[in-house]
Amino acid sequence: KSAGIGADDVGFIAAHGTGTVYNDAMEMGAFRAVFTHAAMPLYSIKGGMGHTMGAAGLVETIIALRSLRERTVPPTINLEEADKDAVGWATSRCRAVDRHQAALLTNAGFSGVNAALILASG
16 A cells, blocks of 8 residues: 555565475465455565565565566576465466566565565666
């Protein structure tokens, strides 16, 4: 709401996606509460490059900007089988995205320092 867009304007999600049961379940619960109309393409880069700690948000933003420019949702690297709640959302394949849609990035930090960022292609 604070970004001035609706759920239908988001084309994909760059999840914090640490691959831990608690974090991934918490994120999927939040995503499903917002995006109720259909499964939303999402990915996480941590399975391919690890957790870069304080740089994670920056690295994920750079990748999401390139994804918007190339209109492609990256795969979740090393994903073998999605959790039942993430089926249709997370995949190990690239997917196309509408160039007019935005990206939602989420980051969860230590001590509850959390952020969500909306990026849109111009």
